[in-house]
Amino acid sequence: MPRPRSKENKGLPTRWRRRSGAYYYQVPRGLEHMWDGKKEFRLGASLPEAYRVWAERLGKMEETRTVAELLDRYSLQVVPTKKPTTRAQNQVAIKRLRNVLGVVPITAIKPQLIYQYVERREAKVAARREIEILSHAFTKAVEWGILDRHPFKGEVRLPGEKSRTRYIADWEIDECLALEPKRKKGSVLALQAYIKIKLQTGMARSDLLRLQPERDFDDDGIHILRHKTADSSGKRTIYEWTNELREAVAEAVRARPVRTSKWLFCTLEGEGYIDEETGRAGGFDSMWRGFMDRVLAETKVTERFTEHDLRAKVSSDAESIEHARALLSHTTTQTTQRSYRRKAEKVKPLRRGRSE
Structure with a gap:
């Protein structure tokens, strides 16, 4: 887990640090060229000086003429406000956009150029996501007063990404839950408890892996603030207790490799699986892959499914779309x-009466 900010760094802008009597900016990977090639840039000894140097650097970015310069400013001012995983994905997309379109003047971007960009990329899904980033950057360019209008919004129609259709049958779940564990704690037992809780609540992985019994469990149920939308809709959900849910939670507690961990699901060291700096859960993902390998090798299940497919099963099995929405903690049914x-x-079928 990442260390909390020290007292002297609290209240400072994102990526600012104070050490050795000066203020420093930790430069995001890939943006070193904007900060004299440095990974850590010294802003100044005093806070006023640091803000002055910071403002001067931002001022230079207002002279935006090319796509590369626009993406640089977007990387500095917009990307840091996003969730860790989204930030990492954005930076990958921005790097690819800069390599191809970086030298193009922002006034030369036309719908035809966008179509050509996607057409020439073999990875069409990735290309569409990169164009989404570019489109948002141009939306910000209008907001910042760099352009009067978006050059291709509403004029480009790209085919959408095909939705995943894998549906997990009940018998496949039974096979997974019948898999014989090789250890008394963790791994298989933990994932079997995880599956049971997931199928009853539909809770997102990011919320389920962040559960802390002492903090999130109350007499009326499991309380969550949806992590993905905490800064937007602030959606809160209470999953009411049932005997089945209580038993699944008890199984998860018994399966923990570290009994005193504050997390419902924890690593061998008793830590949570989510890396708050990156938003990733590498240890859990690795454990899930190993679990699925055993399921395919030792049970009648022949088609792999993802942890996310469990959430889709909950939605598909719910009696109504409104019940599914509530379980998944969505704000709308769309x-x-x-x-x-x-x-x-x-x-x-429509029943039609016989014609005379």
């Missing part, structure tokens, strides 16, 4: 219907 309802819709 997202639930578009990406998570995977069962075929059953309809009754």
